[in-house]
Amino acid sequence: MKKSYKIDVDCANCANKMEDAANHTAGVKNAVVNFMMLKMNVEFEDGADPKTVMQEVRRNCKKVEDDCEIYC
Amino acid sequence: MNKKQKKMLVRILAAFAWLVGLSFAPVEGVLRFLLYLVPYFIIGYDILWKALKGIRNRQVFDENFLMAVATVGAIALALYDQTGDYTEAVAVMLFYQVGELFQSYAVGKSRRNISELMDIRPDYANIEKDGVLEKVDPDEVEVGTVIVVQPGEKVPIDGIVTEGASSLNTSALTGESLPRDVKAGDEIISGCINMTGLLKIRTTKEFGESTVSKILDLVENASSRKSKSEDFISKFARVYTPAVCGAALLLAIVPPLVRMFAMSAAPEWDVWIYRALTFLVISCPCALVISIPLSFFAGIGGASREGVLVKGSNYLETLSQTKIVVFDKTGTLTQGVFEVNAVHHSDMDKAKLIEYAALAESFSTHPISRSLRKAYGKKLDNTRVTDVQEISGNGVIAKVDGREVAAGNEKLMKRLGVDFIPCHSVGTIIHMAVDGQYAGHIVISDVVKPHAAEAIRELKKAGIEKTVMLTGDAKKVAEDVAHRLGVDEVRSELLPADKVEKVEELLKNKPEKAKLAFVGDGINDAPVLRRADIGIAMGAMGSDAAIEAADVVLMDDDPLKISKAIKISRKCLGIVYQNIVFAIGIKLLCLLLGAVGLANMWLAIFADVGVMILAVLNAIRALFVKNL
Numbered sequence: 001m002k003k004s005y006k007i008d009v010d011c012a013n014c015a016n017k018m019e020d021a022a023n024h025t026a027g028v029k030n031a032v033v034n035f036m037m038l039k040m041n042v043e044f045e046d047g048a049d050p051k052t053v054m055q056e057v058r059r060n061c062k063k064v065e066d067d068c069e070i071y072c
Numbered sequence: 073m074n075k076k077q078k079k080m081l082v083r084i085l086a087a088f089a090w091l092v093g094l095s096f097a098p099v100e101g102v103l104r105f106l107l108y109l110v111p112y113f114i115i116g117y118d119i120l121w122k123a124l125k126g127i128r129n130r131q132v133f134d135e136n137f138l139m140a141v142a143t144v145g146a147i148a149l150a151l152y153d154q155t156g157d158y159t160e161a162v163a164v165m166l167f168y169q170v171g172e173l174f175q176s177y178a179v180g181k182s183r184r185n186i187s188e189l190m191d192i193r194p195d196y197a198n199i200e201k202d203g204v205l206e207k208v209d210p211d212e213v214e215v216g217t218v219i220v221v222q223p224g225e226k227v228p229i230d231g232i233v234t235e236g237a238s239s240l241n242t243s244a245l246t247g248e249s250l251p252r253d254v255k256a257g258d259e260i261i262s263g264c265i266n267m268t269g270l271l272k273i274r275t276t277k278e279f280g281e282s283t284v285s286k287i288l289d290l291v292e293n294a295s296s297r298k299s300k301s302e303d304f305i306s307k308f309a310r311v312y313t314p315a316v317c318g319a320a321l322l323l324a325i326v327p328p329l330v331r332m333f334a335m336s337a338a339p340e341w342d343v344w345i346y347r348a349l350t351f352l353v354i355s356c357p358c359a360l361v362i363s364i365p366l367s368f369f370a371g372i373g374g375a376s377r378e379g380v381l382v383k384g385s386n387y388l389e390t391l392s393q394t395k396i397v398v399f400d401k402t403g404t405l406t407q408g409v410f411e412v413n414a415v416h417h418s419d420m421d422k423a424k425l426i427e428y429a430a431l432a433e434s435f436s437t438h439p440i441s442r443s444l445r446k447a448y449g450k451k452l453d454n455t456r457v458t459d460v461q462e463i464s465g466n467g468v469i470a471k472v473d474g475r476e477v478a479a480g481n482e483k484l485m486k487r488l489g490v491d492f493i494p495c496h497s498v499g500t501i502i503h504m505a506v507d508g509q510y511a512g513h514i515v516i517s518d519v520v521k522p523h524a525a526e527a528i529r530e531l532k533k534a535g536i537e538k539t540v541m542l543t544g545d546a547k548k549v550a551e552d553v554a555h556r557l558g559v560d561e562v563r564s565e566l567l568p569a570d571k572v573e574k575v576e577e578l579l580k581n582k583p584e585k586a587k588l589a590f591v592g593d594g595i596n597d598a599p600v601l602r603r604a605d606i607g608i609a610m611g612a613m614g615s616d617a618a619i620e621a622a623d624v625v626l627m628d629d630d631p632l633k634i635s636k637a638i639k640i641s642r643k644c645l646g647i648v649y650q651n652i653v654f655a656i657g658i659k660l661l662c663l664l665l666g667a668v669g670l671a672n673m674w675l676a677i678f679a680d681v682g683v684m685i686l687a688v689l690n691a692i693r694a695l696f697v698k699n700l
Contacts (some may be wrong), residue, residue, distance in 0.1 A: 007422075008490075010172070010176050011135075011172070011175065011176075011358045011362070012358060012361040012362040012364075012365060012366075012410075013135070013306075013309055013357050013360075013361040013362075015357045016306040016309065016310075016361060032296045032298070034295050034365075034366075035365050036179075036183060036295045036365050036366065036369040037183075037292055037293075037295060037296070038183075039292075039296070041293075041296055047594075055204040057277075061208045063131070064129070064131060065134075066122055066125045066126070066129075067122065
């Protein structure tokens with residue numbers, strides 16, 4: 001399953017860090033952060049619940065970049 | 073400027089004013105230190121705070137942490153050396169924030185600009201209810217509803233015109249400035265602007281399935297497909313920061329120890345620590361990272377303005393490396409519309425012969441019979457035709473006005489035992505026999521698009537090494553067209569499956585770096601579009617299959633757009649490479665100068681912010697592609 005989330009982040013490198021963090025979250029098959037559109041496209045593993053996974057993704061992103069937000 | 077940016081601007085100005093004022097104040101000692109801490113905290117409190125959080129989250133290579141270490145270190149050194157020079161630390165923080173502000177402003181601004189360029193999203197649809205127009209959300213309009221589009225409004229949903237006639241401005245979709253005329257019965261696609269008359273349209277699709285939604289979706293998601301250049305720079309950034317920080321640590325420790333033990337000289341700890349702190353300032357990667365996605369974003373935005381939709385940054389990159397262009401003939405280089413070109417060896421009036429042919433073929437929907445009808449030009453009276461007999465693969469025999477008319481190929485003539493004169497012209501030949509007597513033949517051929525020859529020349533000029541044309545048409549026709557257009561190679565009489573084979577053959581025989589682009593009209597050639605390095609679909613307005621299968625979509629069917637698309641991609645990639653080389657080059661130069669003590673922290677922060685500003689401005693250049 002693929003979903004797209006709106007995000008807020010200030011710098012391009014931080015966006016890359018978020019992408020990295022999201023990709024290292026359990027339940028995420030593949031995540032792409034589009035800094036220019038401020039979007040995060042997440043492909044979930046089969047059977048993963050997007051809601052709980054995204055909470056984890058958000059927490060992990062906050063760790064690498066405190067000043068970011070994922071609207072999910 | 074948004075609220076956050078305004079607040080930052082105020083902080084920058086306040087810190088700057090305080091700093092300037094302070095440089096005139098003759099204060100010394102502790103008071104001086106405390107007075108300098110004020111602008112430092114005004115400008116840097118958030119960075120220090122984030123640095124603390126970073127430590128808690130074990131993010132040592134976080135920009136904020138690095139800036140905090142560099143500036144706190146500089147202040148500590150100033151205290152230790154008792155120079156009282158705290159300006160440097162405050163200034164580094166100040167310029168860092170100026171850089172961040174500029175970056176966030178420039179990115180926000182180009183984000184908005186480019187979105188505005190692609191502002192084809194209709195906000196509403198008009199529905200007539202009891203003679204009154206009502207504005208509704210286009211999402212809620214069901215298929216088959218009649219919507220009203222007034223002059224000046226955007227067509228919100230694809231459909232068919234049921235009433236009215238008007239001119240449409242399609243420039244937002246195709247980049248074509250000439251208006252297009254529509255009348256009742258014509259298909260109309262969303263995203264066009266109605267210019268002159270009121271139109272009533274019966275919708276044939278839902279909003280989400282309409283052209284305008286498809287295009288927006290495609291362009292907005294394009295920058296999610298990342299190019300190799302973007303991957304390279306983000307990987308580089310991941311390595312670069314830790315590497316520079318490591319180098320800084322070494323620089324702070326090794327030279328003083330070497331001096332102390334190997335050279336028996338004073339260790340000069342403060343000098344080397346200062347140089348190491350300079351390294352930390354240079355180690356921030358944002359200047360490197362920002363300009364690449366921005367360049368691609370601007371390039372894709374500029375291209376879509378010209379009616380060239382690129383589905384991803386990666387495709388823009390591949391497109392720029394194209395060396396071989398393979399064309400489908402019909403519908404790409406030729407219009408796919410057949411026209412009567414000549415009538416030969418006819419004893420009767422030419423118009424009469426065409427009239428007979430058109431009548432005999434009047435029950436067929438084949439493109440050939442359509443072109444005959446068009447050549448005849450008048451309305452066909454079907455009652456004049458009787459006893460129609462279609463002979464598959466041969467032609468038609470019918471009674472027209474009581475006379476037996478046979479229209480078809482050489483096989484038909486042989487079958488009827490009529491002596492015919494073979495034709496030397498290129499195209500589809502229709503031999504005619506009336507009452508068993510040979511009556512001459514009609515030459516019908518596909519028409520080459522007006523810009524086709526110029527398009528091939530432009531491609532050559534843009535550095536394309538080989539052009540190839542694939543077609544299912546007869547060899548004679550194909551070679552004639554290829555010769556007239558200046559195409560290098562022709563493969564004719566191919567079935568759709570053969571085209572994939574030919575493209576695979578070409579892919580195998582080309583050098584790895586030279587990319588192959590296939591250009592087709594998206595009808596029947598989806599497999600080939602997918603197989604090529606880059607699939608370009610043209611004239612794709614309203615054709616879902618083409619938009620689906622291709623990597624690059626040309627909104628109108630002008631073949632000149634192919635070279636334009638390649639030039640746009642080259643310009644964009646040129647800018648990307650310039651930025652990569654420039655940003656990395658300046659950073660390395662600063663590191664080198666910093667290590668030997670020629671660059672101080674001032675230069676380091678100026679280089680950092682300056683490179684970023686120049687790279688961002690350069691990136692925005694990718695947007696301007698009109699005159700390529």
